[in-house]
Amino acid sequence: MAPIFLAGFFKILSEKDFPMQIYCGYVIEMCTLSLPVLVLQGINNAMLNKWKLEDLLSMTILGLNLLIDVRGIININDKMSLENSEMQRRQ
Secondary structure (H helix, E strand, O other): OHHHHHHOHHHHOOOOOOHHHHHHHHHHHHHHHHHHHHHHHHHHHHHHOOOOHHHHHHHHHHHHHHHHHHHHHHHHHHHHHHHHHHHHHHO
């Protein structure tokens, strides 16, 4: 599963069959790619006082990636808790 997480291919897995793997993939991507790079790029641009259009575009893309990760985490978490509550009701 590690190559799937590193390459981002976890997003094409079926949410019904692999919810925990997708959830972990979004968390790993958010904690190791989206958030740290966005923060570092913001700090770098602020310290250099360099706010060009291409820098803002890359920060916008990273911000969108961060939002997609957060949305994926919330959606998968909701689906997993719904499945758990349904399983508990059946028992």
